[in-house]
Amino acid sequence: MEKKFISIWFFIGALLAIYGALILASGIYGLYAPPATAVAMPQLHIAIWWGVGMLLFGLVYAIRFWPNRNRPR
Amino acid sequence: MPAMLLLQAANGRLALGSIDLVIIVVYFMLVIALGLYLKKFTNTGEEFFMAGREMTAWVAGLSFISANLGSLEMMGYAAATYQYGILIAHAYWIGAIPAILFLSLVMMPFYYICKTHSVPGYLKLRYGEGARSLSAISFAVMTILMSGINMYSMAIIMKVILGWDIHFSIWVSSLTVAVYVMAGGLLSAIFNEVLQFFLIWIGCLVIPVVGLYETGGWAGMVHRIQTNFPGQDFIHLWRTTGSFTANPMGVHWTGLVFGWGLAISFGYWTTDFLVVQRVMAAKDLRSAQMGTIIGAFFKMMVPLIVILPGLLALAVLPFHLVPESQAGVAGAHTYNEALPLMLARYCGPGLLGLGITALVAGFMSGMAGNVTAFTTVWTYDIYKPLFRKDAPDSHYVSMGRWCSLLGVFVSIGTAYLVMNFSSIIVYAQAVFVFFIVPMFGTVILGMLWKRTTPAAGFWGLLAGILTSFALWLWVKFDPSALRLIAFSPHAKDMAENIYRAMWSLIVNVLVTVAVSLVTKPKPDRELVNLVYGLTDLAPAGHFSFFKRPITWAAAVAVGFIALNVWFW
Numbered sequence: 001m002e003k004k005f006i007s008i009w010f011f012i013g014a015l016l017a018i019y020g021a022l023i024l025a026s027g028i029y030g031l032y033a034p035p036a037t038a039v040a041m042p043q044l045h046i047a048i049w050w051g052v053g054m055l056l057f058g059l060v061y062a063i064r065f066w067p068n069r070n071r072p073r
Numbered sequence: 074m075p076a077m078l079l080l081q082a083a084n085g086r087l088a089l090g091s092i093d094l095v096i097i098v099v100y101f102m103l104v105i106a107l108g109l110y111l112k113k114f115t116n117t118g119e120e121f122f123m124a125g126r127e128m129t130a131w132v133a134g135l136s137f138i139s140a141n142l143g144s145l146e147m148m149g150y151a152a153a154t155y156q157y158g159i160l161i162a163h164a165y166w167i168g169a170i171p172a173i174l175f176l177s178l179v180m181m182p183f184y185y186i187c188k189t190h191s192v193p194g195y196l197k198l199r200y201g202e203g204a205r206s207l208s209a210i211s212f213a214v215m216t217i218l219m220s221g222i223n224m225y226s227m228a229i230i231m232k233v234i235l236g237w238d239i240h241f242s243i244w245v246s247s248l249t250v251a252v253y254v255m256a257g258g259l260l261s262a263i264f265n266e267v268l269q270f271f272l273i274w275i276g277c278l279v280i281p282v283v284g285l286y287e288t289g290g291w292a293g294m295v296h297r298i299q300t301n302f303p304g305q306d307f308i309h310l311w312r313t314t315g316s317f318t319a320n321p322m323g324v325h326w327t328g329l330v331f332g333w334g335l336a337i338s339f340g341y342w343t344t345d346f347l348v349v350q351r352v353m354a355a356k357d358l359r360s361a362q363m364g365t366i367i368g369a370f371f372k373m374m375v376p377l378i379v380i381l382p383g384l385l386a387l388a389v390l391p392f393h394l395v396p397e398s399q400a401g402v403a404g405a406h407t408y409n410e411a412l413p414l415m416l417a418r419y420c421g422p423g424l425l426g427l428g429i430t431a432l433v434a435g436f437m438s439g440m441a442g443n444v445t446a447f448t449t450v451w452t453y454d455i456y457k458p459l460f461r462k463d464a465p466d467s468h469y470v471s472m473g474r475w476c477s478l479l480g481v482f483v484s485i486g487t488a489y490l491v492m493n494f495s496s497i498i499v500y501a502q503a504v505f506v507f508f509i510v511p512m513f514g515t516v517i518l519g520m521l522w523k524r525t526t527p528a529a530g531f532w533g534l535l536a537g538i539l540t541s542f543a544l545w546l547w548v549k550f551d552p553s554a555l556r557l558i559a560f561s562p563h564a565k566d567m568a569e570n571i572y573r574a575m576w577s578l579i580v581n582v583l584v585t586v587a588v589s590l591v592t593k594p595k596p597d598r599e600l601v602n603l604v605y606g607l608t609d610l611a612p613a614g615h616f617s618f619f620k621r622p623i624t625w626a627a628a629v630a631v632g633f634i635a636l637n638v639w640f641w
């Protein structure tokens with residue numbers, strides 16, 4: 001049974017990259033326009049760090065398992 | 074920290090911003106797109122019901138654990154941790170790890186080598202139609218019932234924490250699951266579960282990371298808990314289990330080890346087809362075994378995102394949460410809000426959407442697990458043998474697709490039934506113990522003792538089910554019976570379930586052995602690939618040391634022992 005479906009790791013990478021970019025953008029925006037409701041430990045700017053981490057992790061996976069590369073699932 | 078900081082809306086509900094909604098909508102679009110994309114790869118029965126049996130160890134393993142990692146469990150155990158402390162981690166450690174490793178090393182070879190489609194299917198091969206029908210019908214009923222209850226509970230949570238309409242939550246999430254499972258079967262469910270695994274972890278890991286930073290690490294957290302709740306022990310696993318009255322769960326260590334760790338845990342993890350189906354879809358036996366071990370490792374780590382947030386809530390929340398019975402008190406928040414409150418505490422716009430997506434993903438992975446397992450058991454273990462034996466493969470695939478939709482609608486119906494008769498939840502939890510525990514005794518005796526006869530398989534299973542049911546009725550009509558069943562009048566509800574499970578397993582094993590000794594066993598030639606001694610178990614010798622399942626199972630076992638000693 002020969003299957004050519006796109007690797008699940010690609011979808012995961014793409015989704016995490018998109019989410020990472022959104023969360024990073026939201027974190028950066030929050031530096032200039034803090035949200036109306038505060039969170040604990042705001043000095044950590046966790047959204048920025050989390051967003052960067054997700055973006056990098058997602059990009060690595062998305063590129064590593066890009067559909068045309070015939071990677072294993 | 075002012076209390077007002079803890080909630081993001083005046084009415085106690087979390088307020089999602091536009092970025093949060095975008096994150097949630099993107100998730101729904103992707104899971105539906107994945108299901109539709111995978112439809113063209115699921116044309117045969119083997120592809121639709123077993124994902125073509127070509128999953129790698131990592132995909133099978135992450136799916137195996139994701140199908141079990143429901144959002145209700147996450148919120149429920151975080152709430153229970155706030156109430157009982159780290160004792161709840163027993164659900165993840167003694168209550169899961171030994172059983173999962175046992176599944177991998179001892180039972181998976183038989184499931185995999187006999188090429189059955191399901192656990193009831195194994196019972197058919199080993200014992201015959203009687204045991205299969207009994208287990209298949211009870212499993213199908215139980216699965217749909219639990220699916221509906223989870224759906225209703227999730228809708229209630231979404232209403233409480235987000236203000237979403239109950240009907241909206243039920244229909245949108247259920248129909249999304251229906252679309253992707255109906256289209257791509259188990260393949261689609263597994264792909265989505267792996268995706269959901271990442272979302273759940275990444276979405277929930279924010280809490281322990283920022284929480285431990287806020288408290289100054291583990292020691293700082295413990296100090297704050299002791300300050301907030303003087304004289305109470307929330308951080309020891311075993312130290313308070315020497316008597317029923319020394320711990321808030323009202324349980325003794327014998328019940329934890331033999332009832333929870335052996336009867337319930339082995340029953341669930343080794344015979345509940347919802348989870349076992351995922352690793353049976355692996356591409357070879359080694360992948361199935363390694364996938365199970367990967368699942369065990371992550372199950373061992375789940376307390377990081379469930380138990381630790383509950384402990385952190387004890388440490389950092391400036392008010393005490395209250396039981397559900399006091400939910401109406403103005404300004405009071407209940408135990409069940411522990412995890413959402415912690416999400417709100419640390420997650421601003423974007424991260425909050427990710428956290429809510431993680432909870433929704435947890436619900437959907439659990440529901441997809443129920444639906445795919447139900448579909449397979451219905452099609453192969455009920456419909457095919459009892460209604461239409463010799464139809465073409467395409468007919469069963471078509472039946473599977475429609476059955477997925479039917480399963481979702483019946484679950485929705487169950488959810489509405491529960492909405493009107495909430496006591497069903499209590500009964501359903503009892504029903505779960507009735508059926509799942511004796512299954513383990515029946516399956517394991519069938520695998521390891523070739524003398525076990527077809528009659529013994531059926532009667533042992535039935536006796537175990539009836540024992541559990543009878544003990545439940547006994548306590549219901551005469552609560553004083555608890556001192557006999559659980560060895561103490563102080564045993565609480567959870568302790569009763571644990572000991573009932575233990576008695577059910579004992580009766581199951583005794584009846585199975587007794588009936589086996591007086592009835593005729595199957596000839597050896599009919600037991601090939603089903604029983605120890607008559608099955609050519611794939612030798613692990615040709616794999617290098619680091620590729621052998623036993624090596625990694627031992628590593629997980631060492632971690633399991635270390636955690637129990639560390640938090641003793």
